[in-house]
Amino acid sequence: MLVLCLVLLCTFFVGVFVWTVLQHFLTVDVPSTLQHPAKFRFLHCLFLYALTLGNIFERLGICSRPRFTQLLHGFVRTKKDARLVVTDLYFGTIPVRLFQSKAESSILQGGLEDMVKMVPSDTCPHCDTFVPCLLFRYRKLPDHHYPNCLNASIHFLKALETYRVDPSRVVICGDSTGGAYVVCVTQALVGRSDVPQIRGQVLIYPLVQIISLQLPSYWQSRNKFMMTCMLKYMVIGFHWWEAILDGAFMPPDFWRKYKQWLSSDNIPRRFRKMRHQPVFPSPFNGAAYLENKHLLDVDNAPLIRDDETIAQLPKAFLVSCEHDILRDDTLLYMKRLEDQRVPVMWYHVEDGFHGSLLLFDKEIFLFLCSLKIVNAIANYIKSI
CATH class of the missing domain: 1.10.287 (Helix Hairpins)
Incomplete structure (x- = not known):
């Protein structure tokens, strides 16, 4: 038997x-x-x-x-490095994991990501230290959401000296949903005088809105898994799938107000290679709006944050990948920053795809685009 x-x-x-x-x-x-x-x-x-x-x-x-x-x-482990000290502890009630270099470094920086990742010198030929020297790992979906990241970030920023981090050189970074957390946390910290100012933000193909889903990169990738994850992340019933995709849940006045930031017209022409030009948004569906109006909240769509807040954000380094459903989110947010004269550097990876950063230390699954992203990020952090 x-x-x-x-x-x-x-x-x-x-x-x-x-x-x-x-x-x-x-x-x-x-x-x-x-x-x-x-x-x-x-x-x-x-x-x-x-x-x-x-x-x-x-x-x-x-x-x-x-x-x-x-x-x-949980079975995918980051390679251990003898030059690192890894510590599990709590920031208040939030469990975090700290990664610190054993050697003293002339570059003291902190970073936040949704995955644990260190950039050692043997990976980046231009780096003679670990960049960054300290990170923490926050709790993830499906159990935990953005407020945990903000609380953990504030706790960390108030205790920088404890972790040997220079308060004037704090860099916050993340990819995909982690990039969304970075955007929201950085925006939430604008105007606060009780914590050090963030020196820079590194946004790797961030998710900055789930409103305009007919952008060219969404049509190009047609990544149903990513769309499913995004809907689950925002607690959206799948029976509203079409209404969300077509924009029918948006009141007409909302689209008129924010079209200037959400429309594909804001994307560089070379990325607008669409054979099909969808009619967007579709006629308004009141029932869809009532159940999904949280998508229109600025905390869930930091792309539409007010100009005053955007203008006070720290300098940014944005990474986009050609074969990525979130490519155009990155491009739209870059334009928002540039329009408000926030210093921006942009790195576009022609052979990159979503999640490629995760593979930079996975040996047989290593792609050249992964190393390109890691090297670009390390070089940027060292330059600021």
Whole structure:
């Protein structure tokens, strides 16, 4: 009986993998500019495999898909480095993890990311120290949201000397949803006199709005998984999928007011390669608005923050990837900053894709675009 169960279980997992491989080759068109297409296909098949298993387990009531993804992420470990001291502690009630260099450094900086990551000198040829020398890791979805990040950031900023961080050289950074947290935290700290000012913000393909979802990069990528994650993140019922995509949940006066910041007209012409020009927004749906109006709150869409706040933000370094559903979010936010004369540096990765930063220390899954991003970030932080 046990042998039979093992055989059935193995057959199930193998069958799901074969199905995901077929799905990949039938639905995924690997861009010609992407380096190492075979490696990318293999990685994408593994990703689809994990996603499919998560869907199956969720439908069977075994485990939710976000929880399953979180469980898998726990098996992916950052490489240990003898030059680092790793400390687990609490900022108030929030568990955090601090990474500090054992060696004294002439560059003392702090950073916030949604993944633990250090940039050692053997990865970046232009760096002779760790950049940054201290980070903390905050709690993630699906259990925890943005306020934890703000509270942890304030606690950290009030205790910089404890962690040997120069208050005048604090850099806050993050990617994807972590980039969204950085944007919100940085905006929330504007005007506060009880904490040191942030020296710079590093935003790696950040999520800055879930309002205008007919931008060119959304059509180019057509990443249903990312869209699903975004809707889950904002606690949106899937029966409102079409109303959200078409913008039908937006009152007409809202679009008239914020179109100047949300429209694809603000994206450089070379990125507007759309064969189809969708009608956006669709006719207003009052019911969709009542259940999804939280998407229009500035805390959930920091792109539409008022000009006065935007103008006081610290200098920024923005990273965008060509093959990324959030590419145009980065471009729109860059324009918001530039319009308010915030110093901005922009680094665009032609062969980059969403999440590529996560792979910079994964050896067999390493992509050149990952190293490009890491080196660009390290060089920027050292220059300010």
